[in-house]
Amino acid sequence: MKALRYASLLIVAASLLLGVVAYHLRATADDELPRVQLNADNIGPRPIEDLTSKSVPRDYALAWQTLEQALEENRTGLLDGYFTGFAKQDFTQRINSQLKSELRTRYTDRGHKLEALFYSPSGDVMELRDRAQLDMQILDGGKVIYDEPVNAEFTVLMTPGADRWLVRQIQAIGGEKP
Amino acid sequence: MPTQLTIVLMMLAALSVSASEIHAPAQVTAGTAITIRTSGSGDAMFYLVGPASASKSKVQARSDIPVDSDQLEHAGRYVAVLCASDGCTATNFFVKPAAANKLSFLVHPSRIPVSSSGGISAVAIVDDSFRNIVLQPSPVTFSVMAKNEKPVSAARTSENGVAWVRLSSAKKEGPTRLGAAIGHADEIRVVQQVAADACNLRIKASRGKRGFLIETDPVHDCAGNSVPDGTVVSFTASDAAGKTTVDVPIKRGVAKIEMPIEGQAKITVASGVVTGNELEVAGGQ
Numbered sequence: 001m002k003a004l005r006y007a008s009l010l011i012v013a014a015s016l017l018l019g020v021v022a023y024h025l026r027a028t029a030d031d032e033l034p035r036v037q038l039n040a041d042n043i044g045p046r047p048i049e050d051l052t053s054k055s056v057p058r059d060y061a062l063a064w065q066t067l068e069q070a071l072e073e074n075r076t077g078l079l080d081g082y083f084t085g086f087a088k089q090d091f092t093q094r095i096n097s098q099l100k101s102e103l104r105t106r107y108t109d110r111g112h113k114l115e116a117l118f119y120s121p122s123g124d125v126m127e128l129r130d131r132a133q134l135d136m137q138i139l140d141g142g143k144v145i146y147d148e149p150v151n152a153e154f155t156v157l158m159t160p161g162a163d164r165w166l167v168r169q170i171q172a173i174g175g176e177k178p
Numbered sequence: 179m180p181t182q183l184t185i186v187l188m189m190l191a192a193l194s195v196s197a198s199e200i201h202a203p204a205q206v207t208a209g210t211a212i213t214i215r216t217s218g219s220g221d222a223m224f225y226l227v228g229p230a231s232a233s234k235s236k237v238q239a240r241s242d243i244p245v246d247s248d249q250l251e252h253a254g255r256y257v258a259v260l261c262a263s264d265g266c267t268a269t270n271f272f273v274k275p276a277a278a279n280k281l282s283f284l285v286h287p288s289r290i291p292v293s294s295s296g297g298i299s300a301v302a303i304v305d306d307s308f309r310n311i312v313l314q315p316s317p318v319t320f321s322v323m324a325k326n327e328k329p330v331s332a333a334r335t336s337e338n339g340v341a342w343v344r345l346s347s348a349k350k351e352g353p354t355r356l357g358a359a360i361g362h363a364d365e366i367r368v369v370q371q372v373a374a375d376a377c378n379l380r381i382k383a384s385r386g387k388r389g390f391l392i393e394t395d396p397v398h399d400c401a402g403n404s405v406p407d408g409t410v411v412s413f414t415a416s417d418a419a420g421k422t423t424v425d426v427p428i429k430r431g432v433a434k435i436e437m438p439i440e441g442q443a444k445i446t447v448a449s450g451v452v453t454g455n456e457l458e459v460a461g462g463q
Contacts (some may be wrong), residue, residue, distance in 0.1 A: 045342070086309055089230075090229055090230035090252060091230070093230040093231065094228075094229065094230050094231060094232060097230075097231050097232045097233060098232040101225075101232055101233055101234045102234075103225070103227070103232045103234065105227065105232075117338050117340075118337075118338065118340050118342075120284065120286075120299055120301045120342060121296075121299035121301075121342070121344055122286035122287070122299035124284060124286050124299070124301075125284055125301060125303075127338060127339070127340055129338075136257075138225065138227055138257065138259065140223075140225070140234065140261075145225060145259050145261055145266045145268075146225075146227075146257055146259050146266065146268045148268070148270075150255075152255065155311055155313065155338070155339065157303070157311070169311065171229070171253050171254055171310060171311055172229065172253075172254035172255040172272070173253075173254075173313065174272070
């Protein structure tokens with residue numbers, strides 16, 4: 001009887017512990033998603049739909065999350081989810097040349113302020129301006145050879161896919177040390 | 179005390195002499211070769227990381243490092259790093275797009291009903307030869323080249339690298355060519371214009387083997403264009419037993435079906451939102 005009571009207590013304690021661990025892991029995963037704020041006040045000629053105004057910043061954040069992972073781990077396959085066209089082609093090329101030179105790039109993402117500039121009449125392309133705050137490190141093997149915070153500015157083209165918005169082109173147009 | 183100060187100053191002077199430095203032009207045009215100047219002494223490793231490339235090579239510090247034009251085709255931020263025995267030093271520079279001379283041309287939809295006002299969206303993204311987006315305003319000419327008709331064109335100036343226009347489809351069905359041009363470069367897309375909704379939909383009935391053969395006249399839109407085969411026409415028979423609707427695709431310009439009808443019945447026809455005439459038939463007569 002006593003053993004059964006101890007066993008029950010142990011199960012309850014283990015469940016609580018697992019719950020805490022699961023909650024913590026989820027919070028960590030959420031924290032990893034870069035912060036993206038979208039301002040669509042000046043978008044045109046097509047007005048942005050409610051659903052699109054939620055999915056664009058979400059998918060752009062996921063695109064950066066996968067890009068940062070892909071550039072740090074040199075895994076081109078990670079680009080499949082949220083990149084297409086020239087963006088996918090260019091980052092694939094970058095990762096392949098990083099692999100060849102045994103280099104890696106690590107970004108610590110401190111957030112993006114997205115401003116929607118253009119949404120085509122048929123809704124098949126959106127142009128945005130991203131003001132991003134990043135810490136960039138370049139590593140040769142395990143050695144950090146470059147480490148600098150950057151306030152970067154990008155012109156971004158996104159296009160709708162089957163169930164998400166994809167980054168079609170991303171081009172840095174400015175940036176400086178904060 | 180003066181001796182110590184002298185030693186410190188000498189050490190600082192020695193450090194400043196041997197410390198590696200790297201200098202790149204502040205801004206470069208895409209596809210242009212540059213030279214990166216370095217100072218310092220001894221063997222060093224030179225790294226260049228750009229939007230679509232990352233390279234490393236052994237160099238001698240205090241030499242000019244040539245960077246080929248093909249390494250600088252992608253617009254964006256580049257980081258150049260020189261690592262020598264005394265550590266790493268870095269500089270960054272921007273590659274800006276070259277002159278506009280290409281377009282990415284997006285036209286939607288690829289099929290459109292005739293006489294659709296502003297129904298075609300044409301968007302041109304202005305690029306340089308290396309497919310970098312050119313943000314400076316550039317003149318783009320859009321044109322519509324319909325068969326047996328005079329081309330019509332409209333000029334727009336790109337804003338943030340994008341120019342766009344809304345176009346209406348012609349009154350006649352068939353393919354039409356849409357173009358966008360910048361300088362000597364142009365892009366063409368073809369949009370298929372198809373008949374609009376059916377107009378004056380009419381049916382006739384005749385006796386068949388198992389009931390009535392209901393058949394439409396050749397189905398046209400209001401401009402006289404043939405509604406394409408495959409467009410669905412719905413036949414509805416209403417009699418004492420209730421309503422029966424059958425959807426039939428147009429084949430060779432007409433839609434037909436044989437309906438078994440007992441007693442008095444009313445037959446109607448519709449295609450999309452368009453309704454046609456009504457027939458009253460009686461089975462067994």
